[in-house]
Amino acid sequence: MTNFIQLLIGGVLTGCIYALIALGFSLIFRVTGVVNLAQGAFCILAALACASFEMQFGWSILAASLGAVAVAVAVGAVVGATSFVPGLTRLSNANMLMLTAGLLTVFEGAMQLIWGSQPYALEPFSGQEPLAFAGITVPTQGLWMLGITGVLVLALWVLLTRTRLGQALRACSENPTAARLMGVSVPRMTLFSFCLSALIAAIAGVVIAPATSLQFDSGRLFTVSGFIAAVIGGIASLPGAIVGGLVLGVVNTLATAYLSSLYSNAIALGLLLMVLVWRPSGLMAGGPARRQDVRDEARVWKRVHRLSPAAGRFAAVAALIGAVALPHVMPSEAILGSLVIVGILFVALIGLDLLMGWCGQVALGHAGFMAIGGYTAAGLAIDHQVSPLLGIFAGMGLSLVCALVLSVVTLRLRGLYLALATLSFGLLVTSFAVGLTELTGGPSGMVGIPSLEIAGWAFDTTESMYHLVLVLDVVLVVVSQGVMRSSFGRAIQAIRTDQMAAAALGVNVLRTKLVVFAVSAMLASLSGSLYAFNFHFLSPDMVDATRSLELVAMLVIGGEGTLIGPLLGGLLLTLLPTVFAPLASAKTLVSGLLLVGCFLWLPHGLYGLVVDGLNGIFRRFGETARPGAVSEEAAR
Amino acid sequence: MILTLAGLTVGYDSNPVLTGIDLDVAPGEIVTLVGANGAGKSTMVRTIAGLMRPAAGDVVYEGRSITRATPAERLRLGVALVPEGRQVFAGLTVRENLALGTHAVHGSIDAAERRRRLDEVLDLFPVLAQRLDSPAGNFSGGQQQMLAIGRGLMSGPRLLMLDEPSLGLSPLLVSEIFRLICRLRDRGLSILLAEQNARSALAVADRGYVLENGRVALAGSADDLLASSEIAERYLGAGAVAAGSSTAERAMTERLRQLL
Numbered sequence: 001m002t003n004f005i006q007l008l009i010g011g012v013l014t015g016c017i018y019a020l021i022a023l024g025f026s027l028i029f030r031v032t033g034v035v036n037l038a039q040g041a042f043c044i045l046a047a048l049a050c051a052s053f054e055m056q057f058g059w060s061i062l063a064a065s066l067g068a069v070a071v072a073v074a075v076g077a078v079v080g081a082t083s084f085v086p087g088l089t090r091l092s093n094a095n096m097l098m099l100t101a102g103l104l105t106v107f108e109g110a111m112q113l114i115w116g117s118q119p120y121a122l123e124p125f126s127g128q129e130p131l132a133f134a135g136i137t138v139p140t141q142g143l144w145m146l147g148i149t150g151v152l153v154l155a156l157w158v159l160l161t162r163t164r165l166g167q168a169l170r171a172c173s174e175n176p177t178a179a180r181l182m183g184v185s186v187p188r189m190t191l192f193s194f195c196l197s198a199l200i201a202a203i204a205g206v207v208i209a210p211a212t213s214l215q216f217d218s219g220r221l222f223t224v225s226g227f228i229a230a231v232i233g234g235i236a237s238l239p240g241a242i243v244g245g246l247v248l249g250v251v252n253t254l255a256t257a258y259l260s261s262l263y264s265n266a267i268a269l270g271l272l273l274m275v276l277v278w279r280p281s282g283l284m285a286g287g288p289a290r291r292q293d294v295r296d297e298a299r300v301w302k303r304v305h306r307l308s309p310a311a312g313r314f315a316a317v318a319a320l321i322g323a324v325a326l327p328h329v330m331p332s333e334a335i336l337g338s339l340v341i342v343g344i345l346f347v348a349l350i351g352l353d354l355l356m357g358w359c360g361q362v363a364l365g366h367a368g369f370m371a372i373g374g375y376t377a378a379g380l381a382i383d384h385q386v387s388p389l390l391g392i393f394a395g396m397g398l399s400l401v402c403a404l405v406l407s408v409v410t411l412r413l414r415g416l417y418l419a420l421a422t423l424s425f426g427l428l429v430t431s432f433a434v435g436l437t438e439l440t441g442g443p444s445g446m447v448g449i450p451s452l453e454i455a456g457w458a459f460d461t462t463e464s465m466y467h468l469v470l471v472l473d474v475v476l477v478v479v480s481q482g483v484m485r486s487s488f489g490r491a492i493q494a495i496r497t498d499q500m501a502a503a504a505l506g507v508n509v510l511r512t513k514l515v516v517f518a519v520s521a522m523l524a525s526l527s528g529s530l531y532a533f534n535f536h537f538l539s540p541d542m543v544d545a546t547r548s549l550e551l552v553a554m555l556v557i558g559g560e561g562t563l564i565g566p567l568l569g570g571l572l573l574t575l576l577p578t579v580f581a582p583l584a585s586a587k588t589l590v591s592g593l594l595l596v597g598c599f600l601w602l603p604h605g606l607y608g609l610v611v612d613g614l615n616g617i618f619r620r621f622g623e624t625a626r627p628g629a630v631s632e633e634a635a636r
Numbered sequence: 637m638i639l640t641l642a643g644l645t646v647g648y649d650s651n652p653v654l655t656g657i658d659l660d661v662a663p664g665e666i667v668t669l670v671g672a673n674g675a676g677k678s679t680m681v682r683t684i685a686g687l688m689r690p691a692a693g694d695v696v697y698e699g700r701s702i703t704r705a706t707p708a709e710r711l712r713l714g715v716a717l718v719p720e721g722r723q724v725f726a727g728l729t730v731r732e733n734l735a736l737g738t739h740a741v742h743g744s745i746d747a748a749e750r751r752r753r754l755d756e757v758l759d760l761f762p763v764l765a766q767r768l769d770s771p772a773g774n775f776s777g778g779q780q781q782m783l784a785i786g787r788g789l790m791s792g793p794r795l796l797m798l799d800e801p802s803l804g805l806s807p808l809l810v811s812e813i814f815r816l817i818c819r820l821r822d823r824g825l826s827i828l829l830a831e832q833n834a835r836s837a838l839a840v841a842d843r844g845y846v847l848e849n850g851r852v853a854l855a856g857s858a859d860d861l862l863a864s865s866e867i868a869e870r871y872l873g874a875g876a877v878a879a880g881s882s883t884a885e886r887a888m889t890e891r892l893r894q895l896l
Contacts, residue, residue: 164742171725171736178723180687182787183708183740 002135007257008250013142013211015249016149020204021226022233022241023156024197029235030173031193032088035416037100038079040222041107042198043205046072047214048111050206051120061125069202076198079103080191083596088190094362095599097419098556101364101549102595104223109589111216119213141211148207152200153242160238169193201226220545224427225252228272231420234282243283265431269424276424277409280417307611311618323470327463336462338578342570343469344530345554349566350476351523352551357561358484359516360496362419365426366524367547369399371433373525374532374543375440378449381533388452392529399525403518426548433540445539452533465534473567476523480563492516496561553595559605568606637696638663638795638826639684639715644693646676646683647850652691653679654850661795661828666821668829668837668858670867671847677830678720680847681797684828685717686710697795711740716793720800720830722784726773730764733772733783737790745792757786760816778809785816796820797828802836814840838862 021039028036046068053064087099126140160166171179172189180186201222205214225248233244248268256264275282307315327336348370355361376398377391386394410421433440440446451460452468459465483489491512494502503509532538550573558569573591577584598605637660644657654676661667669677682688684695686707695703702710725733734757738750745753758765761782767775772783781801788796798817802810810833818840821827831837838844838858846854846867854861861867 164739167728167732167736168739170728170732171739174725174727175723177687178719178725179736180707181685181717181719181723182736183706183711183791184736185706185708 006136007253009136009138009142011250011253012246013145013249014253015229015246016145017204017208017222017245018225018229018248019242019245020149020152020200021222022230022245023153023238024200025227025230026233026235026238026241027156027193027197027200029230030238031169032096032190034088034093034096034100035227035235035420036084036103036194036197037097037223037227038103038107038219039197039201039226040224041104041111041219042072042076042201043208043222044214044216044219045075045107045111046202046205047122047209048115048120048216050209051122052115054122061123065206068206069199072202072205073195073199076195076202077191080194080198083600084194085187085190087600088187090603091599093416094356094419095556097362097364097416098549098552099596099599102553102592102599104220105549105553105588105592106596107592108217108219109586109592111219112588113586115216117216119215120209121213122209124210139211141207145207145211148203152203156200156238165192224545225268227420228268228424231272231282232275234284237282237284240282240284247283260435263431263435266428266435269428269431272424273409273421273428276417276421308615308618311611311614314618315614320474327466333462334578335575336466338574339571340462340465340469340534341531342567342574343466343473344527344534345551345570345574346473346527346567347469347476347530348524348527348551349554349558349570350473350480350563351520351527352555353560353563353566354480354492354523355516355520356552356555357565358489358496359492359513361513361517362422363517363520363548364419364423364552365429365545365548366422366520366551367528367543367545368426368429369403369521369524370528370531370547371429371540371543372399372402373528374538375433375446375528376525377529378446378532378538379439381450382446382448388450388529388533389454392526395529396522396525399521400518403521404514407514407517423545423548426545430540430544433543440538440540443540445537445542446532447537449532449536449538451536452530459533469530477563484563488512488515550591553591557594557598557602557605559607562605562607565605565607568610572606637661638698639828640694640696641680641684642694642696644680644683644690644695646679646688646690652850654683654690657693657850657852659845659852659855661826663794663826664821664824665842666817666827666829666840668831668834668841668844669847670831670834670837670844670861671853672870673832675847676850677832677847678799679850681717681799681828681830682719684710684797685715687717708740711791711793712744714792714794715797716788716791716795717797718784718788718799718801720803722777722780724772724775724780724783724787727771729769730772730783731768733787734764734790737787741791750790753790753792757789760789760819761786777804778806778812781805781809781813785813789820793825795826795828797830799830800832801829802831802833810836834867835862 021043024039024042025035028034028039049071050064050068053059053067054061057064059067083099083103087096091099124139124141125144130137130139131143132138158166160170168179168182168184169189169192171182171184172186172193176186179189205222208214226245229244229248230241231244232247233240233242248271251271252264252268255267259267326339330336348366352363352366355363373392373395376395377388380386380391380394381388406421406425410418434443436442451458452465453459457464459468484492491502491507494505494507495509495512499509528543531542535542554569554573555566556569557572558567559565573594576590577587583590602608604611639659639661641657641659644654644659645652646654657680659667659680669680671677679688683690686702686705686709690703693703694701697710697713697715702713702715705713725736728736734754735750738745738753758768763779764783764786772780775783785798785801788798801813801817805813814836817827817829829837829841838861841858844856844858844861845852846861854864854867856864
């Protein structure tokens with residue numbers, strides 16, 4: 001019993017931190033309707049800054065903590081003013097979600113450059129000696145966590161309900177147009193809410209730093225936990241954030257103690273999926289949620305860039321000749337190897353483009369299907385000597401089953417909640433990949449995966465893999481292009497533009513989405529299998545949430561809904577660190593910056609740039625240019 | 637003149653919603669904007685309130701240009717808009733909604749003045765007084781419209797603009813709202829009323845402007861406009877034409893042609 005109470009106390013203390021992060025999520029969501037995935041990064045930024053102030057400058061704990069929180073809020077203000085607030089007026093909600101994912105990546109990259117990848121631990125505020133009472137010990141830092149959480153919650157409550165500023169903030173969250181009409185500056189309030197949640201996260205970071213060790217990329221753990229807590233409690237509800245945080249903290253601690261630490265993540269994510277499915281608005285439904293349908297709202301008109309037919313034919317032939325000739329003119333094994341990786345990822349990217357770019361859905365956990373494909377095919381090949389091709393099909397079959405189950409479970413979900421469900425699916429797969437050590441080799445990965453062999457042909461050199469992947473990619477692009485011109489393709493695009501109108505025209509929206517989701521899951525699975533056979537090795541971090549977000553980044557940087565665009569994004573993000581070695585250490589930062597920059601300033605992606613350039617050249621030569629064939633307007 | 641629009645052009649890119657609008661409102665009069673859906677009525681009042689930026693032209697209020705002023709600055713000068721669709725803050729209480737009405741002018745009036753204005757609004761709308769602390773989202777359409785008007789009055793405007801106040805209300809409530817608009821005018825407020833319900837609007841207005849495709853098609857005293865057969869045919873419905881069935885039929889044919 002004492003043990004149980006001890007655990008319960010530990011759970012509540014952890015829960016306090018989750019609750020604080022969740023509060024930040026809810027606050028920003030209430031005001032802007034956007035889930036800010038960069039939330040956890042402020043936590044780590046403050047903790048690391050505090051460590052530096054204490055260790056390098058010898059500041060006192062109080063001074064270092066205050067300084068660190070100030071730094072985090074200042075950074076929050078700059079980031080909010082330059083990316084988050086301007087983004088709100090030009091991006092759809094789905095893209096805002098991914099913009100914040102990009103911000104998280106930027107933070108992780110920058111912090112890695114500044115603080116390196118070693119973990120930091122701080123001294124507790126009031127010494128190491130815990131308080132003991134009736135056989136139960138409580139670390140003094142825990143009391144600080146409880147106290148500061150209480151004070152923050154109280155202060156926030158007073159701010160929101162008792163002050164004019166809070167009233168204006170709530171007005172913005174209820175109805176931004178009417179708030180403007182009342183003379184409230186909505187962008188300023190948005191920035192204020194962004195900084196306020198950065199402040200809360202930073203304080204949480206400084207308080208938790210002595211209780212655990214933190215490093216540059218721990219932010220995502222806080223983002224995920226805080227986010228799960230916010231959803232469990234009800235993302236639009238501030239009291240819900242606290243309840244959700246405490247529930248998650250207690251469940252997590254008890255699961256770790258009585259089951260296994262490996263499954264505590266899986267249990268948390270299972271809890272999240274259950275809440276999402278049965279009570280999407282959370283345990284404590286908040287005010288009327290706005291803008292929650294991530295993609296259903298066509299807020300931004302976008303010109304879709306299309307190559308003129310002549311330019312298209314020219315570009316396709318030139319690219320094909322270039323790709324075939326490349327291994328002969330390019331002696332560098334490293335670059336050819338990178339190109340193979342790009343080609344393999346492109347398989348998954350085509351599927352992702354069908355789902356996100358063409359059908360307008362959001363998938364933030366696609367690497368989960370890569371993991372299923374990779375582990376299935378590789379595991380069968382190693383343990384049961386199943387032929388790689390059969391293994392690939394088995395992986396695709398399992399992915400299909402998982403995609404259908406996930407679809408059935410999430411059938412009722414739309415927009416944001418669907419995006420969150422796919423994100424947690426990806427995390428769930430990762431936690432299984434880590435936890436099922438017998439099958440997957442656990443965190444250290446699966447070794448000794450054989451080379452790919454199809455009907456007696458062994459693909460055991462970089463060059464042979466290159467040719468295989470090239471053929472596969474070309475076939476997939478040609479088939480996808482054909483599908484997009486069929487009536488099924490038109491139905492998909494109709495759903496993207498206006499789901500309601502598509503349904504009114506007799507498109508079976510549910511079935512179409514299901515088919516597209518299943519196809520894209522199988523392509524991701526195929527990509528994952530090839531990935532494993534190519535590297536002869538597979539570990540959970542090769543196909544985790546970072547990979548999912550990287551895929552999304554490649555898609556967006558290249559240009560969504562263009563089929564070829566993602567290839568350009570993949571090339572850029574994969575080749576850049578290979579070609580410019582100094583960039584390798586800053587890879588994360590660069591890919592994050594590119595993602596954020598593309599969202600804000602290059603909404604058509606690289607593909608848009610290339611298309612405009614090529615079309616311009618062809619028009620200047622004046623051979624073909626049929627007016628009107630160059631670009632078409634399409635609603636997003 | 638309390639408000640003068642001079643050559644106002646508003647639009648997105650090369651696609652103007654309003655072109656070269658000239659309009660004025662004298663102190664203490666009700667001016668109504670009449671026009672079909674999409675004629676540009678809402679765009680005009682939203683531009684005057686500062687929610688949209690004009691591409692060209694000038695908005696002059698009490699002799700000074702407010703074309704570049706923010707919505708908050710305009711509220712402080714005495715320009716308020718009751719928006720289309722009421723737009724109350726559904727999750728906030730009636731009291732909080734009304735308090736937000738004074739957000740922009742908070743610095744220039746004291747607590748006693750705020751209290752006085754609240755009493756005045758509650759006096760106008762007794763139904764709000766009974767439910768001051770319940771969320772506005774639970775209210776009926778008519779009650780929300782009253783709340784929206786009351787919220788607009790809290791800033792102490794001299795020019796009150798109302799965008800489609802009769803939208804979605806029962807005929808009984810519509811006439812109540814229009815009676816109220818007359819009462820506000822009698823207290824010295826200038827009122828700019830954008831309304832699709834042309835007959836009721838012209839009945840209470842002093843003057844009217846007819847908007848068509850973003851331009852002023854006709855302007856004149858409300859009585860003249862009500863009497864004009866052109867207006868009758870276009871906006872008051874065929875039944876209003878007393879000249880017999882042939883005219884009515886012609887009007888119907890004309891309307892059908894426009895629709896097709």
